[in-house]
Amino acid sequence: MAEPAGTERPKWTSNRLVGVVCLLSGAAVILHSTALSLGSWAEPGPGMWPLVIGVALVVASVATLTRRLEDTEQERFCPRSLLVVPALLSLYVFIWAFSLFGLTLPGFLLAFFWLNVLGRQGRWISVALAAVATAVFYVLFVPVLGVPFPADILLGGR
């Protein structure tokens, strides 16, 4: 999948990266689709349509590689871009914790982290907002919508 890495190089690099990633995924799709049965034109097998898309991806990637992007089309990475890493990590940890401990505690901690650390809000405001948001969402999803969340470490039960 497209995972162009971030760098501070001249503008055309991310364009090229998209092209390369797209070229590689196109090639992978073609490989995998030929491994599936292609069938015939009269009776296309499971691999025929993927092959069409794989070829199209390769063609499009060549088109992308051969042109320059205009200034407005992409954003450079800056120091604050690094915040994405803890942001994604916090979500990963939240999902893991949620499946074990339910919504309340992990939800509160996630909201607090996003408010206080990433969102640069004051500590007490963050605590209050995180608590209120978690409570509102808990009430909305559990009693009102009846969603079976994993057993809750604070409230117990299901």
Add this chain to the structure above:
Amino acid sequence: MDVLGSLLDGFSVAFAPANLLYVVIGVSLGMIIGVLPGLGPAATIALLLPITFGLDSATAIIMLAGIYYGAYYGGTITSVLLRLPGEAASVVTAIDGYEMARQGRAGAALGISAIGSFIGGLVAVVGMVLIAPPLADIAVGFGPPEYVALAAVGLLLVTYLGTRSFSMSIVSALLGLFLALVGTDPITGGARFTLGIEDLRDGLNFVPIAMGLFGIGEVLFNLEGRAGKEVDRAKVGRILPTRADLRTSSGAITRGSLLGFLIGVLPGGGGVVSSLTSYGLEKRVSKHPDTFGRGAIQGVAGPETANNASSTSAFIPLLTLGLPSNGVLALIFGALLLQGVTPGPELISSHPDIFWGVIASMVLGNVVLLVLNLPLVGVFVQLLKVPVGVLAALTVLITMIGVFSVRNNVFDMYVVLAFGALGYLMRKSGLEPGPLVLAFVLGPIMETSFRQAMLISNGDPAIFVTRPVSGTLLGLAALALLVPLLGKSVRGRRKAGEQSSSRGKAGRP
């Protein structure tokens, strides 16, 4: 008359207390998120998909439709007052709208766009009532080749008319088609592209992809502190346009309604395209094109009318052919599928409550917007004071909980996370997520129809061009792609530097 009777039934659906409530909720939410830069209608609808899951299907679509056209009203407010387009379609409004605001005529700009939007919406509803049922009757006769052609044309036009580069949009659409392959082969039942992961055997689910790309992706993108700048706030002033304003803009509103309606019906239409086209048209027909960019009221009235008309008529292909014409409608398509309703030519007869109820609710929604819009402008602008960090925290929390609630499945939460990261990288590298989501929805329709068509024709690909409807559609698509290319090269040869630079300004937000 049959249509009238059905429409009356539609109003009885729309006036049911629950639906009435959700129209108001939908359009108000739409206005709010239209005002907030960064959180567009696509993200909001994606976030609300899990909640609509528990609603009645007509109610769900009524609310989501309200968010969609409500967002256009909201986007206008910030475009005019702060030159911050809340969503893409109001980018052109920011040109003359903000100029008007600087001249102390913000109220008139907002007033005329509300009135124009209202008229455009109504015209589109009338057009929809007249066109949609006969179109659905024709569409019942469509076979697999027509569906392949329609889906292909829709995708091509979306990528072509996208605000960014053509080749990048195509890449995004192809990624969507690729992701739609993951899972079980629709005909033979074999696993494809699952990488041996058991949870992928049922394929990737639409909801986590949309929520990841639009919801989390957007939040991550905004983490870098792009939004939240202090901006000069213009005074609103007198809101009701003067008689002279109305006279000047009446032509623009009429043209905008018709143009917007027509563009909305096309696959790939709606929103940005219609407002850009209308701006161009108004400038061309104006006797004083030099006033554009300096606070010409037609430059606000036309585009605002057109984008609301097109956002309404864009429902026609969705509800009659089952083909969403842009990213936001792909989300509404997904919401219908979640409800167990497959949009298509039979929808009008099998679910008249949805079709006519949505139409009637649009009339109501536009009235609500007109009434809410003008007196509450000041309140909506205050919304911009909510810190971005607070919005982000609430968004991630509700995204994560919401996606779990659709299928009670933790795996979907990881999918959201992965697509959030992908959405962020796409935004960074200039790939729009819209075509991806649309292609993801259209992919299975295209593949199944393609394979059926090949079976029918016994392997002869000529079936796509020899049947009248699919042949015409593909021919038109080819024309639509070739004409501007030819025009560009002809124009390129003549030296028209001045013209192209002013065009570039209007076209590139």
